[in-house]
Amino acid sequence: MSLRLYASTVEEALDRADARHWTQRPPRSHRARMKYLLQQIKGDHQALAALLATSADNIHDVLAGGTLTDAQAADTEREVLRRWQPQVRRRAHRTIVDNDGLMTVSFRAWFGFTAAVGTTDDPRLRFLTTSLCAPYPEQLFTARHRDAPETELHRILSEALAANYFNRRDTPNTLESVSLKQIDYLEFSY
Incomplete structure (x- = not known):
């Protein structure tokens, strides 16, 4: 997670509260986060680029070791937090x-x-x-x-x-x- 420990939206606040129940840490590097998100959307670079408001070329650059802008890094982190350990999240909610x-x-x-x-x-x-x-x-x-x-x-x-x-x-x-x-x-x- 980022250094920012608060949220300004209900969606993000729920995701951050769910993080307290995780059994494993989510990916931390830009490259690892991109790989995880690609797995989640079945390897579709165009769909991931649209989700993160960037280009498919930028996705390829990050996978090759490139960096993201601060806004892109925040969007990537938000999407990883939203998708990380859904079964653990649902089990905690149900409990x-x-x-x-x-x-x-x-x-x-x-x-x-x-x-x-x-x-x-x-x-x-x-x-x-x-x-x-x-x-x-x-x-x-x-x-x-x-x-x-x-x-x-x-x-x-x-x-x-x-x-x-x-x-x-x-x-x-x-x-x-x-x-x-x-x-x-x-x-x-x-």
Whole structure:
């Protein structure tokens, strides 16, 4: 993993939390990461180039010992983290869900909410740490397993925060809503 220990997207934060359950380290060098990703997409250099927003020639250069730009290295790392040890990841998720495990989320973001009719709290920068209870961890895991877009993951997290923030664990479709914008820091623990 990179030296950056935080995430700014729900997708990346879930992948980083999953990394705590791995039984082996993912590839670390640019060349090893490229080889791994090529194996994952059945050796299709063009598909890998499209995934990493680079050229097939650049893929060949890296495999021959070349280097990546910082942006390409970050994209490569993100894809490796997303694909590494899927069975271990799913087993950890299943164990958490089956044992009514809680998921803890810490974040610093522009957080606001609407509550009872006529009241509102405009978004402001807040740092919060809270636990997410069922059914939200399972919803996040299920969405992540099917590569749901960031917008869907963000919506699930917002609903979970609304349920927790207003202590409405039994009725997930409450009138209260939470807005979570400009995420600066996001971390899940489970």
